[in-house]
Amino acid sequence: MAETTGEVANLGVKEGGQRVIVYQSEGSEAVYDNAPIGEFTNMHWTALGKAILAELPEDYVQKIVDQYGLPTATENTIAEFDQLLEELATIREQGFALEDEERRTGIRSIAVPLKVEENVVGAVSISGPKERFNDSRITNELLPALKDRTNVIEVKIAYE
Secondary structure, eight states: OHHHHSSEEEEEEEETTEEEEEEEEEOTTOOOOOOOTTOEEOGGGSHHHHHHHTTSOHHHHHHHHHHHOOOOSSTTSOOSHHHHHHHHHHHHHHTOEEEESSSSTTEEEEEEEEEETTEEEEEEEEEEETTTOOHHHIIIIIHHHHHHHHHHHHHHHHHO
């Protein structure tokens, strides 16, 4: 996916109420926020984390927020629990999460959850500079590529 889009592709999972990157690949045009493999961070300010949170019960999301709070990284970071719940409902409805300069200024990311037997096991994302991540490219190129790759991963997890 990184190769075909030219951007950064990430695989993340939830561990201890935080998002951790377990795999990353850089495309030829990759520009990213220097999030290394193994990095733990708040779920609410990343597309990977929000894609995972959207698949979890509200009471579990509340426990994560109680433990880690909703600290801000930029002026775009969600900082209120009700706003987070609204965002998670939107993510469930549209089938993907958007990170719009919420963790790093100038970076946008989209992510979809990885689910096996209706259980979220992680999320896959594509990240890059906001100038290249306009709504048209997200809708017409990046999101279809992301959903296709996620489906392949889910099938492999389920049947291998």
